[in-house]
Amino acid sequence: MTPPARFSASPIVRVLAVESSCDETAAAVIEDGRRVLASLVASQADLHAQFGGVFPEVASRQHIRTIYPIIDTTLKEAHLDLSDVDAIAVTRGPGLPGSLVVGINAAKGLALASGKPLIGVNHLEGHIYSAWLDWPPLAAGEEREFKPAPHFPLVILIVSGGHTELVFMRDHLQYERLGATLDDAAGEAFDKVARLLELGYPGGPVIQKIAEKGDPRAFNFPRAWLEDTWNFSFSGIKTAVLREVKRLKETADKLPVENLAASFQAAVVDVLVGKTLQVARNFEAREILVVGGVSANKPLRSAFLGQEEFPVHIPPLALCTDNAAMIGAAGHFRYLHGQRDALNIDVMPNWPLTEV
């Protein structure tokens, strides 16, 4: 198959990427680390909703069903064959072991069959590199300017279902972890509070939706500032919501779910934004990145984009939650850096970003 023509002085690098760390099976083809030729995500959210969270065995079984068809369709959408890509990037961790294994085995199979190099990518590094991607995917034959790349040094807020971290990035592939949550991740708090309010799973989008009809000042939930550290804590606020729900169930006819959701969301957003701006000031960052599933949150986006102190990059909604395009972007920079992994690499379910 003839790959679509592109304008570029240096040889074009194309990476096929695979992601299966949690409950999304995804594949993508990325060109030069920034252009998306195709990106598909098969979400299992509906499948897990009945359990109120991700059921690991169900997730890995579903990944097995979906992974090869999604890779196939992604290549077709990009108008490419496996022989047209330069490398195969795959999420190696952190994530659910049984889910990661499916993606890494598929990627190993493709690498073995094609002779293309295999590149294991850290899922959090993937979220960070989602900020480099141009969106939406390019149509065949389409040419367009890249959106401006982030400028170093950067302060990055990673907010997802499993992680809430503040990272300092001086240059490509260099990470210094400044702080992290001491207990629940921000997304996890959204999910747990949604369960408490009987709103379903995943919690972030449902809380955001119902909060639109609520008053964010109705309840003054605690903000854990943890002064003198760059860490977060979200278990206190979750407990405060629980206490309030118990109290209201005894005294009120109907739970004011809208006000509870809006007040909870406002407290989480206050801390995430306030703390990130403090860190950016303190470390003299040039720009800020906000990435990960919770960066899809509307009030969080508005708060970051509404301030004028720092330019802020937040990926488009499709690239906030798990996807393979971000793994392809990170895989591209790792490929340029010379990373080539052996075909016997194993998954790393607890792989910290600082050990990549």
Ligand code: KG4
């Ligand atoms: O990055 P992600 O897709 O998976 C992980 O790597 O964890 O993040 C999923 C998390 C879930 O906890 C979900 O509730 C949260 O992101 N999330 C949101 C929103 N959309 C997804 N949280 C708040 N507001 C949203 N709109």
Ligand code: ZN
């Ligand atoms: Zn993620």
